[in-house]
Amino acid sequence: MTDTILHHVAHSRSFRILWLLKEMGLNPQIKPYKIMDxxxxxxxxxxxxxxxRVPALEIDGKTLFESAAITDYLVESRAEHGLGRPAGHAERQEYLEWTNFAETMASRIEALNLSWIFxxxxxxxxxxxxxxxxxxxxAAIEALELHLAGRDYILASGFSAADTMMGFNLISAPYYVHLDPFPRVQAxxxxxxxxxxxxxxxxxxGPQEFYTKDFYEVDRD
Ligand SMILES: N[C@@H](CCC(=O)N[C@@H](CS)C(=O)NCC(=O)O)C(=O)O
Known part of the structure; x- marks a missing residue:
């Protein structure tokens, strides 16, 4: 069997795939990169x-890029872990909406990272x-706050790859938005x-090397 290699930048979207692989009991070889070098x-x-861009993943003799596509490939090729929701499943629509909404939220973080860090x-x-x-x-975090009413994870039935897609965002979002007004998101x-x-x-x-402050905000109105 060929090695599983994750092309990875610490504290970036490739964390989604690292985490999902770990949820499946897989330990990829990590090939580290830096955004600015x-x-x-x-x-x-x-x-x-x-x-x-990262992530990219070498697995099963294939090379894949784009975190949502890699996520879909992994949950479909390793369906025994129950982390996706296949076509026809009652939660399929919600699964698709929230795995993709994770990228809507991440693109706001990317824009803030570009302005503040890069x-x-x-x-x-x-x-x-x-x-x-x-x-x-x-506003994107508020949408998640409303959605989490009465649920522990993004899907009512429990943990899924929608959570590994969203999880990376919530490591980075607090550098730009205080989470205090969002108790369900904090939980x-x-x-x-x-x-x-x-x-x-x-x-x-790996250690994050982007943020040098705990919080970034414009200090003038
Ligand atoms: N939609 C892509 C976005 C990938 C992406 O932009 N990754 C960032 C790290 S979070 C990156 O590689 N940036 C490098 C660059 O912009 O040069 C995905 O989800 O995989």
Missing amino acids: GSLRTPEFLAISPGG LRDPAMRSDTVCKIEARRLA YVARISARPAFLAARADD
């Missing part, structure tokens, strides 16, 4: 992930864009963070 733009890596010159940052994106991220974060597979994934994730 050019390692995601080499011809070798672009042959693996054409957009130069612009080489802070003078290029727009306070207006930062404020709008933080509000849009808060959800505590619940997912206590899962043994989540803890094992965090142990292998």
